[in-house]
């Protein structure tokens with residue numbers, strides 16, 4: 001559930017963080033069954049071993065009090081049978097050894113089980129999210145996706161590691177103790193057992209309050225994280241606008257809120273232990289009072305009384321743990337609901353079952369009366385029909401928001417048209433295999449994404465099986481080799497995440513090399529040369545020519561000098577084609593393009 005926390009300082013309106021954290025949900029059978037399905041691969045080996053180990057140690061814990069009370073006290077000590085006593089001590093020691101081994105095996109196997117399930121769940125979720133369409137990522141922030149893959153899955157870890165086996169153990173233990181107590185002395189058992197529901201109720205309520213207060217701590221910490229993340233990412237802008245003081249003030253507010261909530265949570269948590277001890281004392285008081293009475297009436301032996309006393313000590317632990325387990329389950333409900341919400345998300349762009357392979361293509365692109373809208377409110381492309389011939393370079397120009405990037409998005413099939421069709425070599429994109437299609441297209445964006453790793457690996461991203469020589473050749477062709485050689489470790493230089501150590505232009509050259517290496521039939525340059533200064537651009541013009549040679553290229557550029565030589569220039573406005581032709585034709589036509597060119601030259605003249 002996303003909750004918007006109230007700002008402590010009303011003047012700090014700038015800071016708005018929605019908390020995307022799990023808050024407990026009611027118990028849901030369907031979801032539980034779906035979660036338990038993740039245990040299935042382990043139901044043949046790991047799970048049974050964990051259960052058997054758990055049963056061994058539980059049986060020992062249940063048998064020892066009976067042996068001590070009924071056999072040692074009532075039979076051996078009472079009758080002075082030392083032999084029996086010695087045998088008993090040895091027997092109990094051996095049983096404890098078994099219990100010790102059982103516990104070790106249980107802990108090892110429940111951890112193995114938990115880790116395996118979490119591993120599977122995380123892998124499943126990540127691979128599913130990787131295949132979701134752009135529409136999904138338009139709506140979800142990177143942060144909220146990461147929270148689900150990491151935090152929500154982590155919060156299920158405890159359930160799968162200890163939760164399920166402990167639940168079984170506690171249920172077995174509690175039921176067995178109750179049965180044994182009733183067999184040993186029904187009246188005393190009735191007196192002691194009557195308090196269970198009350199204690200269970202109070203324990204669950206208390207735990208709920210404790211859990212809620214820890215949730216508050218987590219909400220506050222999530223705000224702290226969001227603020228911290230934004231402050232560090234945006235530190236340059238913060239410093240240049242001298243907003244440090246405001247940032248610090250807000251941080252202090254959230255930090256002190258965090259402190260207060262933490263204190264409340266620890267205060268409430270501290271109440272729990274005394275409660276368990278009080279319950280213990282209460283049970284013992286009932287046992288002592290009523291038990292002594294029964295002994296005086298000869299209705300109970302001292303040994304049975306002792307067995308009772310030992311069992312009462314073991315009684316509250318499973319009850320309080322079951323309360324905790326119940327709370328854990330409610331938390332798991334919320335986390336799993338959020339995980340399943342992502343898992344149930346279907347990609348909007350889906351590959352058909354009978355999709356055909358795109359083998360060697362010519363690179364002929366056609367838009368046939370394409371209509372497209374990102375949402376219900378606005379149409380992004382309105383009845384677009386156009387043709388890009390194999391090997392042609394086509395430029396898309398037009399004002400901001402006119403639909404240029406949208407056309408590129410549809411060619412890569414990041415979205416499907418609302419009506420009409422986009423075709424490659426005459427085949428509707430919806431009928432071809434997605435991987436094949438995307439392998440035939442390279443997209444170079446203005447904001448190139450550089451992954452952490454070496455320069456060599458970053459270029460090789462274009463074609464993972466390329467040799468070092470091929471990578472270097474590609475870099476040379478686009479003119480990136482020169483700056484790479486100047487770096488401390490050349491091609492082996494490590495670039496941190498997002499390539500901060502490189503200039504925007506250098507990052508751009510890397511992305512050219514990456515695209516060239518991929519050797520696509522179609523190449524899309526979306527504002528790709530915007531970060532390169534005019535002088536460098538002139539230098540790499542020939543490289544660009546090499547990059548585009550023999551490929552159908554779609555170039556989106558605001559700087560019109562870049563697209564002057566394009567075979568066809570398409571001018572867009574509000575998602576429609578206004579005019580098209582080559583530079584000379586459009587200039588002669590004296591329409592929108594002519595106007596755009598003139599205004600850019602005027603702007604240059606005035607500089």
Ligand SMILES: Nc1ncnc2c1ncn2[C@@H]1O[C@H](COP(=O)(O)OP(=O)(O)OP(=O)(O)O)[C@@H](O)[C@H]1O
Pocket residue numbers: 138374375378380398399400401402403404405406407
């Ligand atoms: N992911 C999206 N979700 C909703 N609307 C979008 C999305 N992307 C673009 N739009 C809208 O679609 C319209 C066309 O956008 P598009 O990005 O194609 O324009 P553009 O011509 O490439 O602009 P620019 O020159 O600024 O890059 C705009 O009105 C824009 O607000």
